[in-house]
Amino acid sequence: MTLSTTKRxxxxxxxxxxxxxxxxxxxxxxxxxxxxxKTQVDNLAYPPNFFFSPTMRNYRVIFVQENYxxxxxxxxxxxxxSVIFSLILGIPAxxxxxxxxxxxxxLFLLLGRILPGVSVLIPWFVxxxxxxxxxxxxxxxxxxxxxxxPLVTWLMITYFSEIPSSLHDQGMIDGCSxxxxxxxxxxxLSTPGLATASILAFVFSWNNFMxxxxxxxSRTMTLPIAAYKFIGYGEIDWxxxxxxxxxxxxxxxxxxxxxxxxxxxxxxxxxVKG
Amino acid sequence: MMEEKRxxxxxxxxxxxxxxxxxxxxxxxxxxxxxxxxxxxxxxxxMLFRWSGGAANPPVFVGLNNFANLFKDxxxxxxxxxxxxxxxxxxxxxxxxxxxxxxLLNESFVGRKIIRAxxxxxxMATWVATALVWRxxxxxxxxxxxxxxxxxxxxxxxxxxxxxTAVPSIIMIDTWQWTPLIIVIVLAGLQSLPSEPYESAKIxxxxxxxxxxxxxxPMLRPVIVTAMVLRSVDLIKTFDxxxxxxxxxxxxxxxxxxxxxxxTGLFYFRLGYSGAxxxxxxxxxLIVTYVLSRQRGEISF
Numbered sequence: 001m002t003l004s005t006t007k008r009x010x011x012x013x014x015x016x017x018x019x020x021x022x023x024x025x026x027x028x029x030x031x032x033x034x035x036x037x038k039t040q041v042d043n044l045a046y047p048p049n050f051f052f053s054p055t056m057r058n059y060r061v062i063f064v065q066e067n068y069x070x071x072x073x074x075x076x077x078x079x080x081x082s083v084i085f086s087l088i089l090g091i092p093a094x095x096x097x098x099x100x101x102x103x104x105x106x107l108f109l110l111l112g113r114i115l116p117g118v119s120v121l122i123p124w125f126v127x128x129x130x131x132x133x134x135x136x137x138x139x140x141x142x143x144x145x146x147x148x149x150p151l152v153t154w155l156m157i158t159y160f161s162e163i164p165s166s167l168h169d170q171g172m173i174d175g176c177s178x179x180x181x182x183x184x185x186x187x188x189l190s191t192p193g194l195a196t197a198s199i200l201a202f203v204f205s206w207n208n209f210m211x212x213x214x215x216x217x218s219r220t221m222t223l224p225i226a227a228y229k230f231i232g233y234g235e236i237d238w239x240x241x242x243x244x245x246x247x248x249x250x251x252x253x254x255x256x257x258x259x260x261x262x263x264x265x266x267x268x269x270x271x272v273k274g
Numbered sequence: 275m276m277e278e279k280r281x282x283x284x285x286x287x288x289x290x291x292x293x294x295x296x297x298x299x300x301x302x303x304x305x306x307x308x309x310x311x312x313x314x315x316x317x318x319x320x321m322l323f324r325w326s327g328g329a330a331n332p333p334v335f336v337g338l339n340n341f342a343n344l345f346k347d348x349x350x351x352x353x354x355x356x357x358x359x360x361x362x363x364x365x366x367x368x369x370x371x372x373x374x375x376x377x378l379l380n381e382s383f384v385g386r387k388i389i390r391a392x393x394x395x396x397x398m399a400t401w402v403a404t405a406l407v408w409r410x411x412x413x414x415x416x417x418x419x420x421x422x423x424x425x426x427x428x429x430x431x432x433x434x435x436x437x438x439t440a441v442p443s444i445i446m447i448d449t450w451q452w453t454p455l456i457i458v459i460v461l462a463g464l465q466s467l468p469s470e471p472y473e474s475a476k477i478x479x480x481x482x483x484x485x486x487x488x489x490x491x492p493m494l495r496p497v498i499v500t501a502m503v504l505r506s507v508d509l510i511k512t513f514d515x516x517x518x519x520x521x522x523x524x525x526x527x528x529x530x531x532x533x534x535x536x537x538t539g540l541f542y543f544r545l546g547y548s549g550a551x552x553x554x555x556x557x558x559x560l561i562v563t564y565v566l567s568r569q570r571g572e573i574s575f
Contacts, residue, residue: 024450028407029404089302093298096298108306117511119317122549122552123313149306150306177294224403245404249403252398
């Protein structure tokens with residue numbers, strides 16, 4: 001066998017393996033969308049139908065019978081709110097941390113990522129119950145911020161530290177205060193970073209399950225909780241549940257593809273850096 | 275008058291400027307302190323009491339009884355076992371698979387970019403939603419996974435409904451979701467490796483496997499360990515997947531510490547006992563993070 005044929009076979013095997021990996025990792029998403037277009041009868045058929053007459057019935061159930069527009073609105077309100085509050089608190093803090101090298105403050109803010117959610121959840125449940133914060137937008141947003149806020153701040157720290165400090169010094173010479181520098185020089189320069197950090201934080205809040213499960217039970221119910229409530233005691237409506245899953249996941253998957261590069265950075269947040 | 279006012283303004287500005295580091299971080303630190311320090315204090319206090327959370331029944335002091343009860347609680351030891359099971363097996367499987375796939379992807383220049391984009395989907399997609407989809411695929415009666423098993427001539431499984439298969443099923447879902455993270459991290463590490471060792475290895479006539487085991491893997495070790503630290507902390511905290519796929523069942527067979535603590539505190543309202551559980555749980559997380567991070571430190575210095 002010549003070298004080039006071995007190489008070609010090797011390349012072919014490699015491609016086959018890559019395609020197999022791709023199929024395995026995307027199959028559940030394909031199956032989710034497929035099942036959402038089937039009736040319950042089609043879904044419960046065995047062996048499973050790969051060819052069937054698609055129906056939009058499940059989506060009608062979700063949007064007409066169930067109140068999914070309301071849950072979408074709730075999810076958007078909570079996610080937007082927690083992102084905006086996180087930005088207001090996080091931007092000045094992140095800039096100060098970078099400029100004054102406040103490493104300890106940075107580590108402290110990271111605690112929210114390391115602490116298990118349940119350890120914050122139970123004490124706050126007791127307080128929320130007293131203050132009547134359960135099932136209020138403010139209460140849910142604050143809970144989400146425990147995870148969203150460190151994320152935003154840390155992403156901004158990474159972003160700000162890439163801006164050369166000569167720009168800051170130039171602002172000083174021009175007579176700007178640090179606040180003026182932040183407002184007039186740093187923030188305008190960081191718009192792409194701010195946008196990606198906000199989108200990623202939005203996705204984290206959108207996906208949040210544990211805090212919403214306890215604090216957003218009825219009036220403020222978010223999408224993940226609405227989907228979770230599909231599990232009852234009887235036979236589960238698989239078409240409905242997969243339609244709900246599709247409605248919840250499609251927007252974040254699209255957003256995720258848009259900000260690919262930052263996704264990894266956001267998810268690896270808290271990696272111990274040497 | 276004018277002069278005085280101006281001087282007053284000036285010193286205010288001066289104060290703002292001089293104390294900028296405190297002023298700019300204070301709101302952030304205050305928020306985090308309230309949200310996090312209070313729960314820690316509350317937990318350390320309530321662990322010494324028996325309390326069901328009602329205002330009518332005040333907490334009763336029981337000292338360290340809650341901790342003594344931990345040792346007699348079979349559900350606690352079960353949850354501890356399930357947590358370890360998920361963490362250890364999940365970590366090993368995901369690290370091996372993730373590193374392997376990353377090495378494979380690194381070979382193909384074209385495939386890398388496309389596949390990396392698709393690999394992000396399981397991580398981004400709302401975890402509750404995808405866990406519910408897996409629950410459907412694992413449905414014993416008409417799930418698609420049993421159909422595949424039958425096609426290749428294997429016996430059907432009970433998956434999430436079987437005592438012995440529930441935890442492996444949970445691990446399988448988590449592996450689908452989070453192996454991509456390891457792939458992406460290792461892939462980034464591979465691309466930042468220096469080329470000199472490879473060149474000298476080629477001159478020495480080293481072959482594929484030798485290069486992999488003697489050069490690539492040792493150099494990748496810090497990156498792999500970082501990925502493992504991240505994964506282990508999250509594996510110990512597995513919640514969304516279990517809650518939506520099996521709810522800790524059947525029985526308590528897939529109930530890990532996180533789910534058990536959640537149930538103890540917010541389902542049975544045994545707040546004091548949940549405090550004791552939380553303290554133990556947090557200590558475990560700290561120890562695991564510390565041990566694994568040290569592993570990395572030893573190598574990088």
